[in-house]
Amino acid sequence: MAHTIIPSSPEIPPLTSEDLKRARDRLRVARARGHRWGWLSLLWLLIGPGVLVMLGENDAPSMLSYAATGATYGPGFFLPFILLTFLMAFIVQEMTVRLAATTHRGHAELIFERFGPFWGTFALFDLALGNLMTLVTEFIGIRAGLGFFGVPPLLAVLLALSVIVLVVLTRRYWTWERLSLALALFNLVFIPVAVLAHPDPQQLVKAFLTGRPFPSWDKTTLLLLLADIGATVTPWMLFFQQSAAVDKGVARQDIAYGRLDTALGALLAAIAGIATAIATNPLFFHHINASSFAGADFARALQPYVGSVGAALFALGITEAGLLAAITIASSSAYAFGEVTRQPHSLNRSLREGWPFYCVLLLAAGLAAALVLIPNAPLEFIVLIVNVYAVLSMPPALVFLTVLVNDRDIMGEQANGPLANLLSVTVTLFICLAGLVYGIATVFPGLLPS
């Protein structure tokens, strides 16, 4: 067997450098269990995939969706709605934690093995198309965010690519995860921007308790509803979190901490998303039309209301959102490719051993970066449709997920119970319904006022 430290024998499986690094991480976890304050150590050691997937999904187009929501509707229905979408995201992503901990297989690997290559290819095609479009929007966000600080587009894209290369080439999952988590914390810069926007606490409390004022039922509302759902529940998240948890070495006894990791990620991401919507409320109150705004436009338009520091933080937040998402989404593509082609697919591999994995990861990021630099490319349309496409391609992914997590042959006692199934089916139906309404409104444009 290639790349093994110790070859296999009938009794002993072969060992790779990936196994060795993962075993060292697992040993730390095992030792933390015996300590008095072990739960705190365990939380520190086991946190990662959940926070990364949730804050990674608070990406450039998602933050722009929240910003557009706040600028179009002010404080009202969409604030509790954003919270609801992250609850849906938690319900869905928690299942990937159990799948990873029980099967030690990535999402693409499981779909191919249990459903066969025919259905697996469809799932992979949805993922590849969605990931490419989303990656392009991340670089658009990075370009726009850094553009606010006067960085030229080419330099902005090259800087982002350099960060991705540096983080990935640590060749150690643990280091990659900690660097990415540090980067993810910058997602919270939208909180001070929201404070600088001086929101009315009474209006916010009313919005969260009653969901009022409700938006008018028109095409813009429908598109923003879909964009906000697509900003929290997308196919790449399933593939990423499951593969990252497998790469981390999460096992059955870690499932509770995996849930905590996912819940903490959902909470932080919801706070950042809601803060972004609140931050752009001044544009609503001053009747500024933000319907055609891109990343840096929001920061510039907000400057008179949140000051230059607030505007700079907003631009920084959009840059970070794009950068973290580019790292996680490119990783999800590489994991899926490696799992399906049975090539080494771990961030614990050396470059020599895992070169196909690293090549796919960097090629995915590089291709998206190159597309962003094409003059006159219709990038704004990709930004508009990327979250909508995520919602529309989600139902098949949710069905694969629900069937897998109910498969007692592989899940044993970790299979879904009745409550988890009820929640999972509800989320799937809700997302299907949202997509169908969008489809009907597109085919019959007269049904909804524009």
Place this chain on the structure above:
Amino acid sequence: MDKLPPAHMNTEHDLAWVREALEPDQFAESKVPLERRRLGPGLLVLLWVLRIYVILMTVLIAYQVWQALHP
């Protein structure tokens, strides 16, 4: 607190702890592929319906983009 075993150890005896730390399916090179599950007619119909749904919706999105580009 005990120190972690150094990474440079690489004899079979030294690496016994690796085999104890990981579950059988966590070894990268020794995973046995799972058997394919039998897809019942209900599940197959659902998968096909959703596949057609995604294709139709993708066409709709493409149409929307085309309309936006050619007003």
